[in-house]
Amino acid sequence: MSEDDRRVVVDGVSKLYDRDDGGVQALEDVEFAVDDGEFVCVVGPSGCGKTTLFRIIGGLESATSGQVRLSGAPVTEPSPDLGIVFQEYHLFPWRTVRGNVAFGLEQQAIDAEAREERVDAMLDLxxxxxxxxxYPTELSGGMKQRVGIARALAVDPEILLMDEPFGSVDAQTRSMLHEELLSVWEETGKTVLFVTHDVDEAVTLADRIVVMGAGPGHVQEIVDVDLDRPRDRTDGAFAENVEYVRGLISE
Amino acid sequence: MSTSLETDFGTDVGGGVDRRRLLLGALGVLGFLLLWEVASRFNPPYVLPSPRAVADVFVVELRSGAMGTALVASVTHWLPGTVVGTTLGIALGVTMAYSDLADDLATPLVRVLRPVPPLALIGFAIAWIGLNHAGAAFIIAAGAFWINYYAAYGGVDGVSEEFLDVAKSLGVDTDLGLIRKVVLPAALPEIITGIRTGIGRCWMLIIAAELMGVPGVGRELYTASQNLSVDAVLAYILLMSLVYLVLDTGVGAVQNRVLAWQ
Known part of the structure; x- marks a missing residue:
């Protein structure tokens, strides 16, 4: 695969947090790539630096060494090309659902009519x-996260970055949101990088799984998930994949 | 029958006025007036006039136009003082809470100046501005300034970093943009509470501001106390309370409307 097909390249990223007692190595030489239109999950135990990695890829934090490239250009700050979805939603509570989805579009030079049309399309999606x-306070957790996804997608980012986006909803809502996310992904052809600690979730969603290990955070292995969608959790092959990834994590 | 009573007294809190609270509140006021009336029977009028006597003076002062004139005079310095003090207080509070540089620069100064009561500024007001509306407005502005400074500072300081992260990732790339689109709306509940508190506090400050001789409701109060006309003192206190009630109810309504999202 050539560099051209690669939407995101994580190139030797390390992160050292300075502390009085010497410093903590959060990430060491993390290296992987996400192809255009691919759905990649990053999975690992707590403390493996997933969230730090997520923040570096999203431009919210800088790497101590190495770099992240988005379509070939180094990521140095947050930008509308990187659509971010957080676990805790972080919807703007003073804006309506419509206002939240319109937020990013308001920063762009498009007229109100086109903006409303785009918002309607996202809400429909x-x-x-x-x-x-x-208003966000009137919504359930699952609905809030749908708004979060619509808000991130509205500005048509090159990639959707999601940090444990369904970590705060109940299991039933979560599996419904999985289906919805996959259909949104198929409909829009977006590249998705999805961080989670839930192996089942990763196997349900991903084309490939980046399995991370802790102390310091590093890439343990990259696992291809060769299963047809929609995936059935009771299926034998599904369980095998889950077992395999779990085995890597507990190593 | 009993169900209709229950709805009347128990659950009618959503839309209109809660009738039970209204009734009890009215009872409280009546009780107070009754106590006052009884107490006034045991005291000469120059110590404690009866509610009726105070009401009479109120009507006389109102009809003669004295009250209206005093009220207009007070508002003439209260309004600009409050507006200027509120605006500057919010501006400094937002700036300092948002910018570490501004915070580091101004914090020592703020800590030194903060304990100075507005009343202590009367000397400055007279020396710099004079015994006029502008001088009184200056004192009132000082009062509004600190209340709004602290409210805005606290509000902005509490805005979560994640809102800023989201806004940046959606294309807001200037500090001014972040302040306008995220910081101010997120801190609005605290800022409005500050404005509301400030408006009330400044209305009480007109007494202090008019101490130096500027005309207004506070001035009338002084004159009445110096003449030992307790009934007139009480009539003007009543006027101040009524104005405060109207102001605070109005601002409260605006507050509920603006913060409907909560």
């Missing part, structure tokens, strides 16, 4: 047309 005038 996540199934929230009927709640467009609701």
């Amino acid at each position: 996540v199934g929230l047309e009927a709640f467009d005038e609701a």
